Amino acid sequence: xxxxxxxxxxxxxxxxxxxxxxxxxxxxxxxxxxxxxxxxxxxxxxxxxxxxxxxxxxxxxxxxxxxxxxxxxxxxxxxxxxxxxxxxxxxxxxxxxxxxxxxxxxxxxxxxxxxxxxxxxxxxxxxxxxxxxxxxxxxxxxxxxxxxxxxxxxxxxxxxxxxxxxxxxxxxxxxxxxxxxxxxxxxxxxxxxxxxxxxxxxxxxxxxxxxxxxxxxxxxxxxxxxxxxxxxxxxxxxxxxxxxxxxxxxxxxxxxxxxxxxxxxxxxxxxxxxxxxxxxxxxxxxxxxxxxxxxxxxxxxxxxxxxxxxxxxxxxxxxxxxxxxxxxxxxxxxxxxxxxxxxxxxxxxxxxxxxxxxxxxxxxxxxxxxxxxxxxxxxxxxxxxxxxxxxxxxxxxxxxxxxxxxxxxxxxxxxx
Numbered sequence: 543x544x545x546x547x548x549x550x551x552x553x554x555x556x557x558x559x560x561x562x563x564x565x566x567x568x569x570x571x572x573x574x575x576x577x578x579x580x581x582x583x584x585x586x587x588x589x590x591x592x593x594x595x596x597x598x599x600x601x602x603x604x605x606x607x608x609x610x611x612x613x614x615x616x617x618x619x620x621x622x623x624x625x626x627x628x629x630x631x632x633x634x635x636x637x638x639x640x641x642x643x644x645x646x647x648x649x650x651x652x653x654x655x656x657x658x659x660x661x662x663x664x665x666x667x668x669x670x671x672x673x674x675x676x677x678x679x680x681x682x683x684x685x686x687x688x689x690x691x692x693x694x695x696x697x698x699x700x701x702x703x704x705x706x707x708x709x710x711x712x713x714x715x716x717x718x719x720x721x722x723x724x725x726x727x728x729x730x731x732x733x734x735x736x737x738x739x740x741x742x743x744x745x746x747x748x749x750x751x752x753x754x755x756x757x758x759x760x761x762x763x764x765x766x767x768x769x770x771x772x773x774x775x776x777x778x779x780x781x782x783x784x785x786x787x788x789x790x791x792x793x794x795x796x797x798x799x800x801x802x803x804x805x806x807x808x809x810x811x812x813x814x815x816x817x818x819x820x821x822x823x824x825x826x827x828x829x830x831x832x833x834x835x836x837x838x839x840x841x842x843x844x845x846x847x848x849x850x851x852x853x854x855x856x857x858x859x860x861x862x863x864x865x866x867x868x869x870x871x872x873x874x875x876x877x878x879x880x881x882x883x884x885x886x887x888x889x890x891x892x893x894x895x896x897x898x899x900x901x902x903x904x905x906x907x908x909x910x911x912x913x914x915x916x917x918x919x920x921x922x923x924x925x926x927x928x929x930x931x932x933x934x935x936x937x938x939x940x941x942x943x944x945x946x947x948x949x950x951x952x953x954x955x956x957x958x
Contacts, residue, residue, distance in 0.1 A: 547631070548631075548632070548635060550621075550622070550628075551627075551628035551629075551631050551632050552628075552632065554622070554623065554624075554625055554628040555625055555628050555629060555632070558577075558579060558625040558678065559625075559682055561577055561578065561579075562682055562683065562812075562815070563682070563683070563686060565815060565816045565852070565856065568812065568856050569816065569852060569856050570855055570856075571855060571864065573598065573599070573600050574600055575854075575855055575856055575857055575858055575860075575864075576810065576812050576856045576857060576858030576859075577679060577810070577812060577856075577858065579623065579625070579675050579679075580601075580675060580676075580679075580808065580810060580858040580859075581600055581601055581603075581604035581605075581858060582604045582605070582607070582608045582619075582623065583604075583605060583608070583673065583675050583725070584605040584606075584608050584609050584725070584728060585669070585673050585675075585725045585728060586601055586605060586670070586673075586858075586859070587601065587602065587605040587606075588669065588728065589668070589669045589670050589673075589808060590805075590806070590859075592669060593805040593806075595805060595806070597859060598858075598859060598860055601858065609732060612729050612732065613732060613733070615733075616726070616729030616730055616732070616733050619725075619729065620719065620725075620726060620729070624675070624725075625674075625675065625678040626674035626675070626677055626678045626704075626707065626718060626719075626723075627674065627716065627718075627719055629678065629704075629707075629708050629711075630707065630708060630711035630715070630716050630717065630718060630719065631711075631715070631716065633708045633709070633712040634711055634715045634716070636712075637712035637713065647714075647717070647720050647721040650721040650722060651720070651721050651722055651727070654672065654721075654722040654724070655724070655727065658672060658724055661831075667831055667832065667834070668804070668807070668808075668809060668832065668834070668836075669724065670807075670808040670809045670810075671809055671834060671835055672722065672723075672724050673724065673725060673808070673809075674718065674719075674723050674725055675725075675810075676808060676809050676811075677703055677704055677707070678704060679810050679811055679812065680700040680701065680703075680809065680810065680811040680824065680835065681700060681701040681703065681704025681705070682701070682704070683700065683701075683811045683812070683815045684698070684699070684700025684701035684811065684814075684824070685700075685701040686815065687700075687814065687815065687820070687823075688701065699824050699825075699826050699834075699835060700811055700814075700824050700835070790828055790829040790830075790833075790948070791825050791828060791829045791833065791836075791838035791839075791948065792838055792839040792840075792841070792876050792925070792946060792947075792948050793836075793837065793838060793839065793948075794813055794817075794822050794837055794838075794839055794846075794853045794854075794862055794875070795846065795850075795851075795853070795854070795862070795865070795870060795873045795875055796851075796853070796854045796857075796862035796863040796864070796865055796870075796873065797861075797862065797863075798863065803836070803861050803862075804832060804833060804836060806859045806860065806861035807836050807837070807859070807861040808858070808859055808861070809824070809834075809835040809836060810858065811824060811835075811837070812856040812857065812858070813837050813852075813853035813854075813856060813857060813862060814837060816852040816853050816855065816856040817850075817852060817853055818847065818850060818852060819844040819845060819846065819847055819850075820843055820844050821839050821840055821841060821843050821844040821845060821846055821927065822837050822839055822840075822853060823837070823838060823843065824836070824837060824838070825838040837853075839875060839876075839927065841927035841930040841931050841945070841946055842930075842931075842942075844927075844931060845926055845927040845928045845930070845931040845932075846875060846925075846926050846927050847926075848870075848871055848901055848902075848924070848926050849867060849870055849871045850870070851864070851865060851867070851870050854870075871924075872924060873924065874923075874924045874925055874949065875924060875925035875926065875927070875946065876925030876946040876947050876948050876949055877918075877920060877923055877946065877947055877949050878896075878904070878905065878918050878923050878925060878929050878944055878945070878946050878947075879918070879944070879945055879946070879947045880915065880916055880918065880943065880944050881937055881941065881942075881943050881944065881945065882937075883937045883938065883943070884935040884936050884937035884938075884941070884942065884943030885915060885916065885935045885943040885944070886934060886935045886943070887907075887914060887915055887916070888915075893935070894907060895929075895932050895933060895934060896916050896929035896932070896933055896944050897916060899928045899929060899932045900923075900928060900929055901926065901928065902922045902923065902924065902926075903919075903922060904918060904919045904922035904923035904924075905917070905918055905919075905923075905929055906919075916944065925946040925949075926946075927946050929944050929946075930942050930944055930945050930946050
């Protein structure tokens with residue numbers, strides 16, 4: 543029986559990772575975009591509801607189908623489809639340490655639940671940061687990027703949580719399932735409602751002593767979710783970024799409004815691995831806790847290929863709006879700005895690198911007798927980052943002489 547369960551866990555991890563890392567397998571111009579596991583994740587539906595908006599239809603169908611199939615047995619999803627649960631069980635099997643079972647796991651679960659509810663209500667934290675499928679997807683993708691490119695701080699944000707959970711599970715069986723998984727709580731609440739408050743005979747993990755949160759927390763969680771959705775829908779949440787303010791980070795193409803983007807983004811990290819130039823990376827705390835792990839564009843790493851739509855093709859929630867090739871080529875990410883210092887032309891050198899690499903002829907050198915410095919046509923520049931990536935000049939702080947800065951277009955692709 544244990545061998546059969548082990549083979550099942552390895553199969554779950556193999557299929558999930560294969561689809562995750564093979565970009566063509568999850569790249570599509572149609573409505574079914576991204577990893578299919580996210581289309582079966584009911585926690586995505588609750589995240590959208592907490593933000594006062596409706597998810598894409600396929601996410602609704604998949605999430606509701608999962609809830610229906612797990613109504614009587616929450617473990618159906620957790621034991622047969624959840625990659626993080628499978629990774630924890632595999633880690634525990636190969637570990638030589640004596641398994642332990644701390645008594646404070648319920649307190650840990652309750653603390654994370656309170657943090658999640660408060661963060662959702664006040665708009666300061668995305669619930670998907672704690673989703674087990676997102677944690678696994680971000681971790682595996684971040685680790686692959688780390689190995690292939692040498693790693694950056696951005697990729698470390700992605701896979702360190704997965705590593706810590708798996709290491710902890712080697713000593714404490716299924717520690718995340720039993721001590722913090724919000725998706726498991728959702729399944730247990732569903733079963734609790736179906737059992738009319740009676741204790742569950744089996745929880746989301748076979749080895750768990752029970753995830754039943756009780757009716758009190760069902761009411762508290764449901765009330766908080768309703769309040770958060772209504773509050774966000776009809777009045778901006780306290781910590782939510784201003785609709786008209788640009789982000790501190792550059793976002794991938796397809797984002798017209800920062801607030802709308804952060805609501806719809808589930809922090810799955812699929813755009814990062816789909817990006818052929820490797821310029822998309824998860825953000826840290828530079829844009830606040832609400833923007834944690836949302837994708838950003840880093841032109842120190844590379845540039846954004848004009849006309850490329852790979853990140854949009856794998857986004858399961860359309861946080862990155864799908865554009866036509868013509869729209870994508872003129873889609874503005876930011877605006878190139880020449881800094882006050884660092885340009886080599888200030889020292890008399892005849893550098894024309896930014897002008898040479900600009901595919902839109904948006905940069906030209908000032909006329910003889912004038913400043914002789916690069917000039918930028920705001921109407922033509924779309925912020926592709928080629929000028930920044932190839933700029934050889936640096937200012938006193940180590941920044942390139944020409945950089946792409948975030949802008950605010952206003953408007954929104956989604957009707958909030």
